[in-house]
Amino acid sequence: MTHADFDLVVRGRKIYAAAGTGAWEIGVRGGTVSAVVPLGTGLSGAREIELADDEVLLPGLVDTHVHVNEPGRTEWEGFASATRAAAAGGVTTIIDMPLNSIPPTVSVEALHAKQEAAAGQAFVDVGFWGGAVPGNTADLRPLHDAGVFGFKCFLVHSGVDEFPHLEPAEMEKDLAELASFDSLLIVHAEDPAVIEAAPEPSGRDYAGFLASRPPSAENNAIAQVIEAARRTRGRAHILHLSSAEALPMIAEAKRDGVRLTVETCPHYLTLLAEDIPDGATAFKCCPPIREDANREQLWQGLLDGTIDLIVSDHSPSTLDLKDLEAGNFGVAWGGVSSLQLGLSLIWTEAQRRGIGLEKVLEWMSHRPAELARLGRKGRIEVGADADFAVFASERTFVVDATRLHHKNPITPYAGKELSGIVQQTFLRGVEVSPAPNRDTEVPPTGRLLRRD
Structure with a gap:
């Protein structure tokens, strides 16, 4: 040659x-x-x-759960900072969530606004999820045709009023609509009725916050998603699984042929409720970080294939919204920033369990690429x-x-x-390694991706 x-x-x-x-x-x-x-x-x-x-x-990681927040809340995070952090952490593709930006990505016009904001700023490749909210069923197919990778919905209050949650009946209606063109519904699955009946979180006590989002809230909502997917034969994906109690019903649904996939996140696999100090609102996320025994069951769920993949759920905010000085779990924003750290976090824990890097890459690169049907991502092979x-x-x-x-x-x-x-x-x-990994800053060469 x-x-x-x-x-x-x-x-x-x-x-x-x-x-x-x-x-x-x-x-x-x-x-x-x-x-x-x-x-x-x-x-x-x-x-x-x-x-x-x-x-x-390694093949570059694919993170299908990132809240970039631009436009509208760019002070929380933006495309330049998020994709620079991704590159620093070995992540070469992210898919942006349809909230907490303003406007949320619930129409083709809003998608174009998001794409215009991202253009020329991305250091890694960026794709976009659409949003499923009350009343926008007619927007789902146009968004799909415009290239979104699927649609996110909440079954509980999303944390921002401009992205309202779906009731179970409308979730099933939208899932049936998506099934007609083989798109994907990704679901924040918590049951608001269970949360409303739980103690109200307030003050610095982490145990009190944990009690306000019990495992049964996740379990009930996941059961609703499973039955909707069973009836519609639509593709459904459970976001950020925290409750290990849901694993048996997930495994049963998969055995039954329900088109269901499941993710979890580094914070649920590396952090423990028992170790979180009172007032440490940097640890607040929804659903919450649970106890050691729960964590070990999540790892087992990964190893036996019940859980398919690991992504960050990078959900940043400004420092004041985390209420760091008062440490009040009742008012602090719920979200963990970890986009840059995911690979090292999971590798650190995997080593302790005798799990090889091949499995980590399966969970963090290959399978997220498969979820988004990104055929050229997530592996080192000719043509990728x-x-x-x-x-x-x-x-x-x-x-x-x-x-x-x-x-x-x-x-x-x-x-x-x-x-x-x-x-x-x-x-x-x-x-595309950012400084200080290299002597000079690189230009942003990331592309805006459409669904294959």
Whole structure:
């Protein structure tokens, strides 16, 4: 082969390719993986990278649950800051939630506003979910045709008034509509009646907040989604599963052929209710972080396939909305910022359980890409987008909130030692690692994605 036959060549003794983890050379041409050959073949490229002995090459992560909030609440987060954080964490594709932006993505016009806001700012590829809210059933097919990846609904108050929740009957009606063109309904499943009957959260007591969102709220709502999916034969996806009590009914529904997938998040897999200090509102999210025994059951649900994937539910806000000084769980915004940290968080816990990096990548790269039907993402193989992360899996670091690329420096992981450092991130073969990973800032080259 002639010199510079490829734009980029990566060589390493441990590359997580679709053909198997091993010693490979990866050749990239025109943003696409064009060769996966044994190490020593001698590919040549305009840029050549030799991985260090303690570095591995991963497919870029795909995070299908990110709240970017722009336009309208850009002070909470924006496309530039969110996608820079994603790139720093080895995430090369995100799909943006239809709230908490203003307007929410519940019409084609609102989608265009979101796309216009994102254009020219994204450091990684960005797709968009549509929203299903009361009265917009007629907007679902036009949004689907405009390229959204599916539709999000809430069964409980969303936290923002401009994105109202669906009653179960309208959820089922929308799921039947989506089934007619094989789209996907992704559901925040909590039962408002259970929450209304639970104690009202207030003050600094985390146990009081936990009691205000009991597992039965999730269990009841998930049962409603399962039965609606069973009746309509629509595709349904349970967001941010927190209650391990729901796992048996989820497993049964899957065995019955219900078209159901389920995600959970790093905060439910790494944090424990028993360890959360009173007043520590950085830990507040809905549904809440539960106890140690619950966490271990979620890990088992991942291992046995009941839970399909892990995504961040990156749900940031300004510092004042987290009510850090008073620490009142009754008024603080519920959301965890973790987009940049997800890989290291999960890898740290996986190692303790003897779980290999292949499984982590299945949960955080391949299966999220499958959920969104992104056929060119989530794997290193010929024909896929050349989206990579160079990962030093044995190195450790301590989380410093002020050094994260999220817009607001708050995280429940501050001071936590984690394993695994993302050294470099590549989007279609071009390095997009933000400073301080590299000497100079890179331009935003991320694309706005449409449903395949």
